[in-house]
Amino acid sequence: MRHCSRLFIAPSYRPLRRARREQQKTSSPFRQFVRDQSGSYVIISALLMPVLVGTAGLGTEVGWWYYKHKNMQSAADSGAVSAATAASAGADLLAEANAVTANYGYTNALNSVTVTVNQPPKSGNYTSNLQAIEVVVTQPQQRLLSALFGSGPVLVTARAVALPNSGTGCVLALDATASPAINVSGSNQLSLIKCNLYSNSSASPSLNVSGNAAVSANQVGVVGDVSGTSNITATNGIKTHIQPVADPYATVSPPSEPSCTNAKITVNANGKTNSLSPGCYKGSITVNAGATLSLDPGIYYLDGANLSVAGNATITGSGVTLVFTGSGNNWGTASIGSNAIIDLTAPSSGPTKGIVMYGDRNMTTGTAFNLTGGGTQNFNGAIYLPKANLSFSGGNGMNTSCTKIIADTITVTGSSNLQVNCSALGTATIGTQTAQLIE
Numbered sequence: 001m002r003h004c005s006r007l008f009i010a011p012s013y014r015p016l017r018r019a020r021r022e023q024q025k026t027s028s029p030f031r032q033f034v035r036d037q038s039g040s041y042v043i044i045s046a047l048l049m050p051v052l053v054g055t056a057g058l059g060t061e062v063g064w065w066y067y068k069h070k071n072m073q074s075a076a077d078s079g080a081v082s083a084a085t086a087a088s089a090g091a092d093l094l095a096e097a098n099a100v101t102a103n104y105g106y107t108n109a110l111n112s113v114t115v116t117v118n119q120p121p122k123s124g125n126y127t128s129n130l131q132a133i134e135v136v137v138t139q140p141q142q143r144l145l146s147a148l149f150g151s152g153p154v155l156v157t158a159r160a161v162a163l164p165n166s167g168t169g170c171v172l173a174l175d176a177t178a179s180p181a182i183n184v185s186g187s188n189q190l191s192l193i194k195c196n197l198y199s200n201s202s203a204s205p206s207l208n209v210s211g212n213a214a215v216s217a218n219q220v221g222v223v224g225d226v227s228g229t230s231n232i233t234a235t236n237g238i239k240t241h242i243q244p245v246a247d248p249y250a251t252v253s254p255p256s257e258p259s260c261t262n263a264k265i266t267v268n269a270n271g272k273t274n275s276l277s278p279g280c281y282k283g284s285i286t287v288n289a290g291a292t293l294s295l296d297p298g299i300y301y302l303d304g305a306n307l308s309v310a311g312n313a314t315i316t317g318s319g320v321t322l323v324f325t326g327s328g329n330n331w332g333t334a335s336i337g338s339n340a341i342i343d344l345t346a347p348s349s350g351p352t353k354g355i356v357m358y359g360d361r362n363m364t365t366g367t368a369f370n371l372t373g374g375g376t377q378n379f380n381g382a383i384y385l386p387k388a389n390l391s392f393s394g395g396n397g398m399n400t401s402c403t404k405i406i407a408d409t410i411t412v413t414g415s416s417n418l419q420v421n422c423s424a425l426g427t428a429t430i431g432t433q434t435a436q437l438i439e
Helices: 014-026 029-035 040-089 093-103
Strands: 114-118 133-141 154-163 169-173 182-184 189-193 196-199 207-209 214-217 219-222 232-234 265-267 273-276 279-281 285-287 292-295 298-303 306-309 314-318 320-327 333-336 341-345 355-359 367-374 377-394 403-412 415-419
Touching: 040 093, 040 114, 040 133, 040 154, 093 114, 093 133, 169 189, 169 415, 189 196, 196 214, 207 214, 214 219, 219 232, 285 292, 320 333, 320 341, 333 377, 341 355, 377 415, 403 415
Parallel strands: 169 196, 169 403, 182 207, 182 403, 189 214, 189 415, 196 219, 214 232, 265 285, 273 292, 279 298, 285 306, 292 314, 298 320, 306 333, 314 341, 320 355, 333 367, 341 377, 355 377, 377 403
Antiparallel strands: 114 133, 133 154, 367 377
């Protein structure tokens, strides 16, 4: 057998290598620059530095705008809440908003700042809500590096919307369990003008409005439930299962009573106006039909004594507080007949500021008070009887009137019209005054 062998000749790579070297020599300067690592990072950094600095500067400028907007939004939020709170008190909305935003450094008409107050809002979800208040704060910001991308200042705007608080209360029943704590029945009418009705009773019902009776108020709020909602008109709704409303006079007490007189006082119709001075009375005070009694300013203590005012009798006084006190089972009370003319105004200063009628907290719960004079019965101030079972019919609801009722339980008889224009008297607030931020 004969073996054959083949000769393999390896190709020469020298021409290829030579060609590659020639190609490298003739390649573009840029490729040589890229491949040459000596000092290239410094050059690249130098070329990119303006871009990096510009980007950082622009980012800082945008960050400043965001900071201004955040601060401006805080100003708008606070301005809206303050303006809404002012609305509840009848104050100037724009003046209140301007004062608050100025505290944040945004004074209207200064440094191109504009503060606008709209009621109702001009935009958003509450344009149809006549109570909602919108505050808009704007201020143009000058461009720096961003001027490369646009002309004119950048307008930064913040907007907030708040609702006024539900309004101050003018009727409050303190009893935690009575069923009902407030009762309006038959054909009786209770009209609370721009103020609220509250009941702290957790019972069902806490408030009862039955028969042909009617209640109208800014808002109704009860801890328990309501019977007769169809007979209630409430601008800001009926709220059940609320938290109990604080007793606004829980920490207020009149000064110690002076020495008392035991004499009974009877005022008869004699064509003259009889007067009475402040002090302590253990004997009952009776004002008969047709008679007139004028009370001098001060505090009157009825220690176990009754105040009785007959129909068509008159009792007047300004700067007056009637304090009903006593001991054991002997407590002072009041009874006012239909068509009695009552015109009593609380003091605007002193220990019983804003209180026209005060009941001792040690009084037996359920002590009866009947203030049923009707439309000619006007108490200007707070009727504070925390342990009384109060029957009430009175008030004329005039814009200048101020009547607040705080009692253990309340029964409305006849027609009652109450309003709380009480700024001059400084009565305590019933319910919260905080406005609600909604946008």
